[in-house]
Amino acid sequence: MSGASTRLQKLFEGHRLTPTQRRIAQCLVRRAGDAPFLSSVELAELAGVSQPSVTRFAVALGFDGYPGLRRHLREHGPTGTEDAGPPAGNSYQQAIHAEIENLRMLAAQLADPVPVAEAGALLAASRPLPVLGLRAASAQARGFAYFAAKVHPDVRLLDEGGTMLADRIDAAVRAGASALLCFALPRHPREVAAALDQARTAGLRVVTVADSAFAPVAAGGDILLPAAVGTGLAFDTACAPMLLGRALLEAICDQLPEAQARLEEFDARATERGLFLE
Template identity: 80%
Template sequence: MGEGAAERLRQLFEGHRLTPTQRRIAHCMVRRADEVPFLSSVELAERAGVSQPSVTRFAVALGFDGYPALRRHLREVTPSNGPAEHVERTAYQQAVDAEIANLRHLAGLLADPAPVRDAGALLAASRPLPVLGLRAASAQARGFAYFAAKVHPDVRLLDEGGSLLADRIDRAARAGATALLCFALPRHPRETVEALEYARHAGLRVVTVADSAFAPVAAASDLLLPAPVGTGLAFDTACAPMLLGRVLLEAMCDALPDAQARLEDFDAGAAARGLFVE
């Protein structure tokens, strides 16, 4: 599959609020970027595992009169001598391929390190540092908070919703917090958006790692760092958001003058306690 053709398809889809069925079609098209300009709507529907009318509605959602107009556009922007010969890959392999493409996309975004450096400085300066992640994003928030606590003096994990969430944001703000880090993944809980709006009202700067720059949390964020998720399996895969979280940790460590000393203290204490099996 030509990486250039796949990237042009991603740019075509960016900015559109797609249904789960339409996302399935979009990811099928990215995986078969060289083949798609030569497929009929019926053939594309079969490969994506959806109905033919769903393909038509998908084309209209992208702003075309119908699928023939979308296919003409793809032939114009994706020159090719014809569908490439390829070996059919399993659905599991395709899911891995899609995640690899997501990581390449993230690598391209990180060619400009300024946004991540700015975010790292904001997080390092916040004492305490609240880290928010609800539902699907709770694993990313918990992982970040676990490692951040090794170098930051006061990290507060917010991974449960409910009426106490606003109270915990208030307590962090009163204790001196100046920023909040949020991980936001589909499907986006309304409560996450409301919590970010509340945090900003409390005076906190909001840094958000989300699946897209057009995610519902974008309007409630001061600095949004996008990292795409994979949608080829029954449940989304989030390798790129997890890796971006680790990159943010690195940037935060760079902004903390005593980060290395804290890590060395932890390692010394862990060795004295026999904490890890060598």
Template identity: 75%
Template structure:
């Protein structure tokens, strides 16, 4: 049975939504379980938009108004599942269980690996390969870049914003880059949106690992790979995007003919230098 967020994703697929409408869709996906019970005022506050924007969003989906959309969500929701047996979970356990559910959804998405393979082929063929991630996503970009550099000849992490970011993007383009990988997590920095716009105008193909296909960074010309983040704690958890990044790396290794030789060379060098404790 499809999860509430998966059912919402299907409702929004193929729609040409405005940036404001994508924010509303993204908010519904993140709160999928309670979406059928949100008033238009509550949804507007959740998405940070006006109430009329919520009405226009519902009309854009083909409904007469928001009440019709909410009625559809209630009617399409499955009957309530039986409560789990045993003692109720604590707050921290609930956060872990929610993240496990996120990973299950990611596993279901990866049943169709074609988008990941297509993204890996783009990234493996880019020389150099810029990897963008600011603020909360900087750790994802850094981790990916650390491992990617072991199999890709020229990886350039872009984890700091400011006036130099566009210069570094331009330098990558001048050096021959054909694609850019972006990790984008909430809250989405405006600077990332601007950097991606500049990258597109410079001719780079964009692969984005984001928390939703309706995130503010989404663009119809890009290849977006979604992975949910956990929202049950004060600070979001990003096990899904991290794991999706590793899957993307694995697919890149299949596209780089000398990847295994590079890894073996590194292992031999590491052993010779005594880099790691036994």
């Protein structure tokens, strides 16, 4: 994460923000280089909110109003070319450059490996391990569960909503689950928030891979691992959440002494069955 983005993230953390205010915060983090120079009208347009919402956001952060927030951003803003604007190019190239920046932010975030290691230990110890991801996040959950099942003895994929979702969470709890992994990407389904509330009430520790530290499905007791999504195309791109999921898998493998033996056993059986072309 760039220096300006990190400073903004720390400024917003610890404040109880409404969904609209989280949207403004996310916009400022994405536009960290421009943030000190945006008027309240410009910020409102970029975030897709009303101008009074921007004022209320600044007050929620402890400032008298938006001018006070902008003055703070200018006094603690970037220097030099720390946050240069997006590279030139067509819309496809710009989307890819933005996604590369998301990966750079994730790499900087993982300079502190402790949160991922702690999450890996929790998830590795859970028997079974429920993995939740609905709608846009279902692909992330399914990919994670596919690989996790190669090293973890009991992975339960929860990628469909509806009335059965609560039953499946209850079943996981009865079977001995101690933690749940959730992939939460925009737009955030109400069902995800309800499912996570149910899991927390049942005593499960929740690890959430989300698009932002301000994701509306997160709660105070969760381990929240943010990874930004790309928004430059008609549909969001999620390279950083996918890669963060793979890092979590690595952390889980580190906690499972039998992981390498399981992988070698799978490879041997795959060779015997001629499972793959190569």
